[in-house]
Amino acid sequence: xxxxxxxxxxxxxxxxxxxxxxxxxxxxxxxxxxxxxxxxxxxxxxxxxxxxxxxxxxxxxxxxxxxxxxxxxxxxxxxxxxxxxxxxxxxxxxxxxxxxxxxxxxxxxxxxxxxxxxxxxxxxxxxxxxxxxxxxxxxxxxxxxxxxxxxxxxxxxxxxxxxxxxxxxxxxxxxxxxxxxxxxxxxxxxxxxxxxxxxxxxxxxxxxxx
DNA sequence: GCTCCCGCAGTCCTTACCTCA
DNA sequence: TATGAGGTAAGGACTGCGGGA
Numbered sequence: 001x002x003x004x005x006x007x008x009x010x011x012x013x014x015x016x017x018x019x020x021x022x023x024x025x026x027x028x029x030x031x032x033x034x035x036x037x038x039x040x041x042x043x044x045x046x047x048x049x050x051x052x053x054x055x056x057x058x059x060x061x062x063x064x065x066x067x068x069x070x071x072x073x074x075x076x077x078x079x080x081x082x083x084x085x086x087x088x089x090x091x092x093x094x095x096x097x098x099x100x101x102x103x104x105x106x107x108x109x110x111x112x113x114x115x116x117x118x119x120x121x122x123x124x125x126x127x128x129x130x131x132x133x134x135x136x137x138x139x140x141x142x143x144x145x146x147x148x149x150x151x152x153x154x155x156x157x158x159x160x161x162x163x164x165x166x167x168x169x170x171x172x173x174x175x176x177x178x179x180x181x182x183x184x185x186x187x188x189x190x191x192x193x194x195x196x197x198x199x200x201x202x203x204x205x206x207x208x209x210x
Numbered sequence: 211g212c213t214c215c216c217g218c219a220g221t222c223c224t225t226a227c228c229t230c231a
Numbered sequence: 232t233a234t235g236a237g238g239t240a241a242g243g244a245c246t247g248c249g250g251g252a
Binding site: 068 | 223224
Binding site: 068069071097105106109110112117 | 242243244245251
């Protein structure tokens with residue numbers, strides 16, 4: 001079903017569904033949504049800022065408090081470099097860490113989490129899209145079923161004739177006029193080795209069930 | 211075959227925010 | 232209206248595993 005992306009920087013999920021060509025499974029408007037965008041106007045106005053200088057111990061001399069929450073500027077720079085590259089080579093990681101006054105490991109973890117959560121968001125969006133698509137297809141299916149029922153009720157269909165020989169209905173399209181006796185003949189029957197089935201135009205026309 | 215490195219999935223844990231009594 | 236408890240989402244960090252060099 002799902003095909004994992006070959007490159008971590010190109011996040012694409014292909015889900016095949018009956019009746020869907022792969023190229024139309026997810027529209028580009030869904031696929032190309034910028035999930036790298038940092039939500040603006042959020043609640044993260046004031047970050048708790050703890051830089052590398054104050055990480056070693058807490059004020060009461062207890063165990064070092066876990067460092068959480070990057071500053072806005074750190075997040076901004078990380079986002080910026082993530083937009084350029086979804087993975088970092090060791091040199092880039094080192095430089096970025098130095099620039100942000102973070103440990104390379106923290107930069108590495110941030111990128112790992114960012115990749116994972118981008119993928120999650122992408123999957124959620126595609127899931128939503130497919131749910132909506134499924135809903136509309138179900139509705140379309142219902143409409144078509146109703147249409148079929150109405151047509152059945154009207155008994156509309158290709159006309160057939162009843163063969164006088166076999167008393168079985170034959171599609172009218174298989175009939176042709178016999179040039180010698182001016183009678184309608186069944187092509188299917190004419191193809192037979194010995195028998196020649198003939199019928200008149202006055203043969204009863206039957207409507208087969210759909 | 212073994213080791214190292216890296217990315218990923220899954221998870222834990224802390225923090226911030228929201229709701230409600 | 233203020234406030235504290237509980238719930239929840241977000242995000243930083245860790246662990247274990249697998250694949251490639």
